[in-house]
Amino acid sequence: MLIQQLIIRKMLREKYPNGLPPGHTGGPVWKFALRLLRRQMVSFALVVAGIFSAALGLKGFLLPNDFIDGGVTGISLLTAEVTGWPLSVLLVLINAPFIALAYFHLDRVVALKATAAILGLAVVLWLVSFPVLTQDKLLISVFGGFFLGAGIGLTIRGGGVLDGTEIMAVFASRKSPMSVGDVMLVINVLIFAVAAWLLSVETAMYSILAYLSAAKTVDFMIDGLEEYTGVTIISKRSEAIRRMITEKLGHGVTLYAGRSGYGGHGHQQESMDIVFTAVTRLEVTRLRSEVEAIDHQAFLLMHSIKDTHGGLIKKRPLH
Structure with missing residues (x-):
């Protein structure tokens, strides 16, 4: 335990010269240090x-x-x-x-x-x-x-x-x-x-x-198998799709305001919320099926994402 404590103190001094990690409010620093040590190991x-x-x-x-x-x-x-x-x-x-x-x-x-x-x-x-x-x-x-x-x-x-x-x-x-x-x-x-x-x-x-x-x-x-895919979903039923992603799939979403420009019936200027989420490529098929069940006319745009950090993202292995 003495060696472990010395290692923890040394790591904290090197990483945080002021003595405390950013945002620390007086809680046990050793828990943070143990996480840092575990990550290094x-x-x-x-x-x-x-x-x-x-x-x-x-x-x-x-x-x-x-x-x-x-x-x-x-x-x-x-x-x-x-x-x-x-x-x-x-x-x-x-x-x-x-x-x-x-x-x-x-x-x-x-x-x-x-x-x-x-x-x-x-x-x-x-x-x-x-x-x-x-x-x-x-x-x-x-x-x-x-x-x-x-x-x-x-x-x-x-x-x-x-x-x-x-x-x-x-x-x-x-x-x-x-x-x-x-x-x-x-x-x-x-x-x-x-x-x-x-x-x-x-x-x-x-x-x-x-x-x-x-x-x-x-x-x-x-x-890995969990390479992320960014999915932008444009649908008139954006609220139902948002609830499905957060409640059923357990992923976070971002909504931003948009307007339709041109559709099957010519020029349109209809306001709607655009849904963006990030899922693993193993979950893309399920997401597509769930979206089609809600709105079969929804437009999905997908692109690969090399890495993510923060938010409601499932942890990747080997980190």
């Missing part, structure tokens, strides 16, 4: 799990079979194949410039967390042995990319970074009209082109498959 566990998952994907699948991935990881794998240098050393060396870039030009906290995660991955790759699980090239591509992507995604959920390419992409996007996605695309095209030249076209194609598997897994680990 969960983040640490996610990063550790991500490191071991990525290491399994690299040493158990990709590296023994001469396959590569995109980003700095792909550059490190390709360099290891050509030079014979240890992958753990190359990951640290090649990521170092990107971490320095983040430290001096983007965010020092991100740079420090990235350093810790990458060093952790390098240590695991150096010390831990993983069995080669299959010789089938298709399985290597799919599952090697899956475990690597799961590791990267879990690490991101824990607040760390295992690949410095995105840091460079963010920096480059600020200095050029290209988006982050465009920069990443150019980098990966160059990596796989070099792989096709130095290794073989077949290896490069399987590596692209591994990269796609990893990329989709990263998206899934970050967004």
